Every structure is written in C-alpha cells, then in structure tokens.
Amino acid sequence: MPELPDVEGFRRYLAHHAEGHRIERVDVPDRMLLRNRSPRALGRAVDGRRFTTPRRHGKWLLAPVGETELLLHFGMTGLLRWAERGQERGRERDRHDRLIFVCEDGELRYNDVRRFGGVWLARDERERLAVTGPLGPDAAAIDREQFERLLAGRRGGIKAALMDQRLIAGIGNLLSDEILWRACIHPSTRVATLNRRRRERLYEALHSAVAESIRYGRVPQGKRWLMRVRDDRQATCPRCGTRLRRGRVAGRTACWCPRCQRLAAHAVPPVSGRRGASG
C-alpha cells in the first residue's frame, strides 16, 4: 500500500483518532521496528505526552509528540490502526502489530507484515534528516517550474526519476506507472529526450494523479486508472483496449500500454520482458 496517497491516508487517520490523545505507554513487541531508540528511551520521550498535528513528506509520516517527533515509514506493508478502548471489535492485537501507542481511551497500532518499515525518533531537524536522508519536494506540492528544474540535466529514465525520493518525494512503483500511462510516456524513455510539450503533459499527469489519489487515501481503482487492471492476467489498456505489457524498468515491475506509450527507437536500450538474460 504505502506510497504517498496511502501515507496521506494514514496521516489523516492518525489526526482523526489520536491527535490530542495522551500516550500512557508504548508497547514494543517487535524491537526490530523501533529503529533508533531503545524501548526505554522511546518511553522516556513520549510517555505522558500528547500527539499533536501530524505532517507528511513523501512516504514519511511525521508525528510530533512532546519535544520529539516520531518518524514513521511503512515499507511495503505497513499500516496504522486505532483500537478504541473497551470496544469489542479490534480488541485483540494482530500478530503483526509491532509498536502500540497506548492512550487513555484507545491505542494506535503500527502494523507491518513484512517489516521493511519502521519507527524512528528525532529530536530536531538534523536528526530527522539523518534518518530520512535527502528528500526532494513532496510530489503533491510541486509546481510546473519546479518540475522543469528537477528534470533539467537528468540523464536516466523517466520512471527511475519519478521514483527517486531525492528528486521528488512520495512516488512509488504503482503511482509512477499510473502517471506515465496518463501522460502516454513509456517508462523507459530517457528524461533528456522529452520535449517541452511532453514534460508539460507529464507534469499535468503527475499533478492530477497525485491530487486524486490523495483524496482517496490510496491510488484509486476507477475506470480511467491503470490500477484497476494492472494485476489482471490479461490486462488491457483502459483507454484503447490494447493488451498491456509488463517488464522490468528501474528495478521494478512496470506496466504500460505499448500503443499509448510508444518508445522512440533511438531513445533507449532494449527493455527485457523478463529478468536475468545475462549472467
């Protein structure tokens, strides 16, 4: 789940359920996912303090508590769940609940099946940056001129660029495919070969796809979205009905329409449909 839209959903969820609530204690059944503090140090920092308004940058959820800030990353399978105290439903914890912020009238559970995500603590901006690494501007807040500047001088492929968190924060595999499909640009296209008109079109696609996704709190599966069909066996393009193609681009499984998203022959090295042709 967790790309920018999902994390934005978690941000709203946290704000809705936990903001203003006082943390009594934190249970840490899986120490591995508490990344840069001991459970005791986490307790010293947050016990007795309240969640205030959470922020988000790219795929990071930043939740201030007292003097410090919780930094949450959701990896591939992370999520948040609020369980109201005394309610039958959600009373039992899940085996994948890794960190539980116990409040007076409920608890916020950080759940992550695959354990690629984690929770960090940062006392100040310096410490936060050390954890997140350099991040580009949030994908939801980029304007045209900024987008132009970001792409200028970029040498690699466009899908890799969109997913590069140092360039633009928040776009992952699904969203990048969605944006490129919407802009009718092949994922392997070299950034440098995109003319002004296509960059413009790409910006529009990014902007609209991100804005709409954020409203849903995930990448939507509507009629005009690749998301709806990308996992189907015989997936076809929602726009033209052509059978979609799948292949490895920028290290991920990309999905695109060979008719809508044509690749200029000179623009790119061949894209293999599968992995491991060499040794």
Next chain:
DNA sequence: GCTCATGTTCCCCT
C-alpha cells in the same frame, strides 16, 4: 517447491 509483491539500500558496472 516456486514466483511475486505498493520500499530502501548496498554493491558492482558503465
């Protein structure tokens, strides 16, 4: 048993 998965990071090449 095998393959694949919405993310990040590290290593090796070009």
Next chain:
DNA sequence: CAGGGGAACATGAG
C-alpha cells in the same frame, strides 16, 4: 559523480 541492474532484507499469498 550519475545512473542502471541485481541482490538482499522478511513475510505472506497464490
């Protein structure tokens, strides 16, 4: 240095 490919990380689903 920039960027691409591949593997690794941990776990579950099909």
